[in-house]
Amino acid sequence: MNRRDFIKSVATVGTISALGLGLEQFIPTALGDEKMASPTPYDHDALPVELHIDPKTGKVDLNPDIALKNSVCLGCWSNCGNRVKVDKKTGKILRVLGNPYHPSNAEPHLPYNTPLAESFKSLGQYQDLGITQRATVCQRGNSAYQIVYDPNRILTPLKRAGKRGEGKWKPITWEQAIQETLEGGQLFKEIGEEQVIEGLRQVRDLKTPLNPEEPEWGPKANQFVFIGGRDDGRTEFANRFVTKSFGSPNFYGHGGTCGGSRRIAFLSFLDTWDKKPHMKADYMGSELVMFFGNAPGQAGAPFQPMARKSALAQADNGMKAILIDPILQNGMYTSPESSESSWVPIRPGSDGALAMAMARWAFEQKKINEAFLSAPNKEAAAKRKNPSWTNATYLVIQEPGHPDFGKFLRAEQIGLPIPVAPAAKAAATSANGAPAPAPVPNYVVIDKASGKPTLYNQSEEATLYYSAKLSVGGSDVLVKTSLQLFLEEANRYTFDQYAEATGLSKNKIFALAQEFFRHGTKAATDHHGGVAMHANGFYSSLAVIMLNALVGNINRKGGSTKSGGGYVAIDKGKRYNLLSFPGMAKPQGFKISREGRRYEDTPEFKKKKAAGQNPYPATLPWSPIADSLVGNVIPSMMAGYPYNAKILMMWMTNPFYSTPGLFQKDVENYVKEPKNIPLIISVDVLMGDSSMYADYIIPDTTFYESWGVPTVWNLILTKVNGARRPVVQPLTGKTKDGQPMSFEAYCIEIGKRLNLPGIGEKGILNAQGEPTALNTREDFFLKALANVAFDETPVPSIASEELNLTSLDQELNYTSSSLTPEEWQKVYYVLARGGRFEDYDKCYDGDVLHNKFPKILAIYNEKLGTTRHSFSGEYLPGTACWQPPALADGRTVDEVYPNSQWPFHIISYKPRYRTGSYLSNVSLLRDMAKTNTIEINLADAEKLGIQDGHSVKLITPTGEAIGIAKVRRGVRQGTIAVEYGFGHWAAGAKRYSMGSKNIPADSTLGQGVLLNLITLRDPSLKSPHPLTDLVGGSTDRNTTKARLVKL
Amino acid sequence: MVSNVTYLANVVHPVQLGILISIYFFYTGLSAGSFVLSSLGTVFGIQKYKPIAKAGVIMAVALLAIAPLHLIGDLEQPQRFYTLFFRLNPRSAISYGTFLLTLYPLNSLIYGWFLFRRDFATGAQELTGLRRRLYKFLSFGKTDLSAAALAKDAKIAKFLGTLGVPLALLVHGYTGFILADIQARALWHTGLMPLIFLMSAMVSGTGLLILVLMFSQRFLSPERAITPERKSLLLDIAQLMLWFIVVDATLMIIDFIMLYFANTAGHAAAQLFLYGSHRTMFLGVEAGLGLLLPFIITLLPKTKKSLGWIGFASVLTLIGVIAMRINFVIGGQQLPLSGDTLNPYTADPKHLMMIGIFALLEISILYLTFRFLPVYGLPQEKVQTKLQHPAVFRQ
Amino acid sequence: MTEKKRRWAMVIDLRKCVGCNACTVSCKIENNVPEGVYRTWVKEIEKGDYPQVTRFRLPRLCNHCDNAPCLAACPVQATYRTEDGAILIDYDHCIGCKYCMAACPYDARFINPVRKTAEKCTFCYHRVEEGLLPACVTTCVGGARVFGNINDPESLVAKLVANNPVQVLKPEMNTQPYVFYIGADQNIMGARYDNLEKGE
């Protein structure tokens, strides 16, 4: 190469580069190793679209490779609808969308008769329908599908191959799992355990008393104890199996650790003990909602509707949100329209004090809704256009020592004449065979006009405050109106005392009361775990509820709503009777949790009484009006009081993790020893923190693989029945007859082998009383759906176009035997829409709710007021009142753990990116939060020299925990908050083996702190026991006192 | 102002352009500085700098040969780097940089070749062995040593050098410019940025030149010695460095005054460097060690005459300018755009390894070029013997 | 008169943002965004002196700026603008130089650790082209996110912008963002330096 060439070549390269100027197509392809096409507008890695909508005409073209299936979410326990996008080729879930028909997904939701094809437009630009008809799922609803594909999902039955909790398992066949758990025997001989274990067959004994000396405790079958989770639309199946087929009363949901005392307080207020109604504020119609520890954007039941409706109400309707919570949670949406929204950092456990103080203020300032409260019956209320009425004016016997103390005065007791009720009318109301309602007792009021005692339904207006002696059966007996009793409770403490209890200034309390009562019936309270999950949770809840009664907002737009509920499903329906069946068992005796029955009825009480002893206190406390006291179950077993268990079965629950104050070394040791609970069976989808201590683990279908007919907890004013169906083929193994291994398959198989009533060929009666089969899970749930489809005016049969769109007939072909062809056509219609939903225009009738709570409201509850405390033997107050959190022996938590030694309160709250102990295996959510923190107020942190990210140690009377500090403004001074849902010791965070397969631990799954390991126990009880609300049954999780140290 | 805001949630945005880019800026700076020094004699005709012209250009080329490796190494898709040539974005400073980065070393190479041609040609004829073959090859057959040819060489060299100076300034100015162009980053977005980069390039270029000269003259030059003339030139260059430092520091002071009184982001940047967590790196290392100390050394009558002190000062300027590059490149991105804490930066170990390898490569190239190219003329004895045969020489 | 060209825009009505992050999660699923990086996220602050404290939220994503510094910075034209104003990245040609990330004043971009290219919100262009809406919009629980053609006066986005005071992030950067906010608190819009000034 000569110089010239050299320069030339340099120049050439230079020119090419200089002139290249992006014109790469002029460059010989040899230079390019990749295609030089124009830029790729589509994301290679994005999902394929589900359909195409012409933005001009709205014409919808489905992607033939994708199926859209309407079903129900269970990312948390809110049971919103969803629309699952499934890849037809792989059968895998690609993404989850909202179901525009379902009121939890959309505001407003689509009219039910909207053709399916139309509903797809809610995804698109056409006429902005994608915005106005937007149907959503929340962060968890979007991502929870990942649990289906957890590589460590349990897909076949497992049997313990080492000590309990040791993490050694071997896979066994379905048949072996059934055989061994059913027949028992020396099940663990191969690992050197000689113990003979009784199986379900031996324990299912409805005759032999479990304690021959005290047979009243019940038969041996009661020693089968079942703990299940929250209602996912399958719970009724479980309940039916345990209580009605097997015959054990020991069926538990997680109520007692969830919001127990709140529910029981509502039962008391609504005086309804057979069903479980409860109320929430109707945000959309409200001017002001006071959220007592139930911030609508944080957790909430149901989360999505709470979050959405509260946001829309604040932004569009100017609803004010007042968050009464030690922590500034999400929920005030800073809309200028609701600029007066505010946060009130209350001292944990003192909501009762605040509510009673507000009530006292309202009584004093005459701000209560007297027109509402003074109507003694429905008709009188209706005349004043009130859609509900109360017993505020009813007289209650308050004479100390009187045999009827705490009972309502009856007309016959004071010789008031009683008109004969027209019998025909009573019969007419109880059509379609439902049991006739019990006759209403003849309550007595003081008629306002006459000033005389009058039968409640013969007065137009009755006296609200009354306290005097009446002649009853010849003697003077003190009687008071319900409202008088409530007033006296409100006046029991001064405002100064209330202020001290709540940590709020008197002026703040007055301002809150003024604000609340200013809005009349357009103000309402809303609460859940924050108020309820204290040892005083019941009375605090009741006090918060009572504020609604004082403004008279029940059944009103913007007031308190019991929700629309659902259509008849797992019940005695138009097509099938899923409530009862021939040979149905009636559980006998007492529940192991010491709930639902009085201590005074127990053999213990009777024995002590007979022996002339003071029967009080009971060995362990009883909670006669509460239910679902799951936190008491293991402590009862440990105390052997009232008895111990032979078989513990867990399903959809993680009680060792989720029960506050329970799982310490003593309990772990107890559970690990097979002598104590001889057989533990867990039905789980993964190796959970509780399941790891089981003897057998039965695989289950996840909610994308299950059936279910859930409704929504509350807040939806119209009727809702979700229809959950398997949107993907279950990944679990198959049983011999081709059923996916699941909880239902297990129960059905056990039932058949034990010949239990209500299961098998004749398991379910149809409406005509003819037996039909319960052989598969579909048999049960499709029949429930048939009930839903036929309730009231039956839904239309599915149009052939919709059948083509959904291919439901092909998809469900394998279950075709479950229903009649006529039923199928309607059930398809329901399934295509993901459930049955009343139309949005049924929310309100003018200014009142369309779906109302139809009964009287109890300012005073007789059942409550006639119940005795099982330790002190004293009557419980029958109205709302302020009681500080206390131990069973009556000492308050602050007395036992004074502030001087325990300056902080710790509380927990629901995780945003997890659900209870669940969803920690969802990587999409872990990507949002890998761990929780120990949240502390700025001022407290400064005092302790703590900064964000510091390692700190929490010390409580029951233990210690180390975590990372997060310094916040929105934490009450003197309070520490720790998000729940972290700090797992299993569920992926612990190694285990399955045969020769080793499943390594992923420590990121266990990060963070679990407060339940260090929350309070009740030291006044003789055996290990969480601190419990003895009235409402809540296991206390938010009263724990603590110290904090910087490490 | 006392803040009444606390962050609850935000996403962390780690610094993207890291140590590799900082070091790349350092290299281009060195190259530009060297080139400018090289051009002082050839282009600007300052006779006393003539002897360093060749050393300067060799450094300029050698440094710029390695510099882009850092850039490519920093790409997430290094195998696609060549598309930079073909998908030019007329609005992107970096796009132009690609061509500057290509043209400048090419130009320097050719310029250098013309500086060296005489020696190559001579050496090709008069030396033996490896060098002969090497020089013969490098002369590309252009062995005309006539006065006319040499004059033409000088002319072309001057032309190319003249072209090269703005190219060098552009190459480095543009690195400053691409930062200055980025409005998003308060620390970078100032008109002074290209000048600051240029001046620190001059400081470090001079520093490295001094060191390389010292080392190569002592060990690799035909004389194997720092002759008195060389020493006086070195001290002279050191005085140049003094002035570069003065200008650089002045620019820096002006820049910080402007930042301090600019918008909140700029103020925060200034705070960060003057009082905050970057204080040590900025005031201590970059300004103190890198500018102030060398300034003192080159100023004090005693030290400014000592080769040892000068060498030390040169080392300090290099450290200071590396610190400067890191402070500005990384520090500039650490200032949050949406957060309330500094954006984190952790050097990728792979990147650190690359830097090490590239540095070794650079040192090797410098060593080999200074060892084998006639930077200081041809080996004395051999040339002298050859000179006795002018016929051969003239051919 | 010819119809004005389509221009995609998003309005985020912060009065309705419940801070749920359904947007964040759905975006990751829809667009297969790997762990640790986010095309959209929700910034949240607490403001005020105890007990007068309030929480503010700010969903963040690429603003699809009209005067996009990232577009100018990209040396290989991998970043480009579509007809309707969306700023996209051609992953086949991105060299991963990261200058766009340095240039974007909004932290909108990141390196996809799997694909090894720059990445950011695409306005879900693959969905939008099919007449659908972006994933985050479709699943926005509070109904805060609204998407559409701002040049169509009948569209909801256009009406929202016309009828409300709207804000954009860092208007002083003159980037002309097409993500508009209603009701944003100034304290959350940009960075905060008060923590930094304390030094170490």
Ligand SMILES: Nc1nc2c(c(=O)[nH]1)N[C@H]1C(S)=C(S)[C@@H](COP(=O)(O)OP(=O)(O)OC[C@H]3O[C@@H](n4cnc5c(=O)[nH]c(N)nc54)[C@H](O)[C@@H]3O)O[C@H]1N2
């Ligand atoms: N400190 C503290 N403690 C609390 C709370 C709190 O806020 N703070 N919250 C309380 C409340 S409100 C509740 S409701 C309880 C919840 O407590 P639990 O009722 O125990 O429910 P989860 O913790 O959600 O556990 C659900 C379990 O079910 C399993 N599971 C999930 N899906 C399936 C399935 O399809 N089939 C089967 N068989 N198993 C499945 C999961 O593996 C998980 O182990 O926790 C309570 N405990």
Ligand SMILES: Nc1nc2c(c(=O)[nH]1)N[C@H]1C(S)=C(S)[C@@H](COP(=O)(O)OP(=O)(O)OC[C@H]3O[C@@H](n4cnc5c(=O)[nH]c(N)nc54)[C@H](O)[C@@H]3O)O[C@H]1N2
């Ligand atoms: N994200 C998410 N959502 C969920 C769930 C979930 O796990 N995650 N779980 C679902 C379930 S099972 C349930 S039961 C519901 C529960 O819904 P919530 O009851 O609303 O949720 P929690 O977090 O248990 O409620 C505790 C709240 O009360 C506050 N608090 C604590 N102590 C007190 C107190 O003494 N007084 C007052 N006023 N407030 C107090 C806490 O700071 C917290 O904000 O949420 C459901 N939704």
Ligand code: SF4
């Ligand atoms: S609120 Fe619960 S049920 Fe509803 S979408 Fe979210 S996770 Fe699913």
Ligand code: SF4
């Ligand atoms: S927000 Fe950033 S990435 Fe998006 S267009 Fe604007 S400058 Fe580019």
Ligand code: SF4
């Ligand atoms: S990282 Fe990719 S998109 Fe960004 S500037 Fe570089 S080439 Fe362009």
Ligand code: SF4
């Ligand atoms: S528009 Fe699409 S890419 Fe952009 S943030 Fe929303 S979901 Fe993510």
Ligand code: SF4
């Ligand atoms: S999905 Fe909507 S409401 Fe939820 S955080 Fe995102 S923008 Fe806010």
Ligand SMILES: [Mo]
């Ligand atoms: Mo719960």
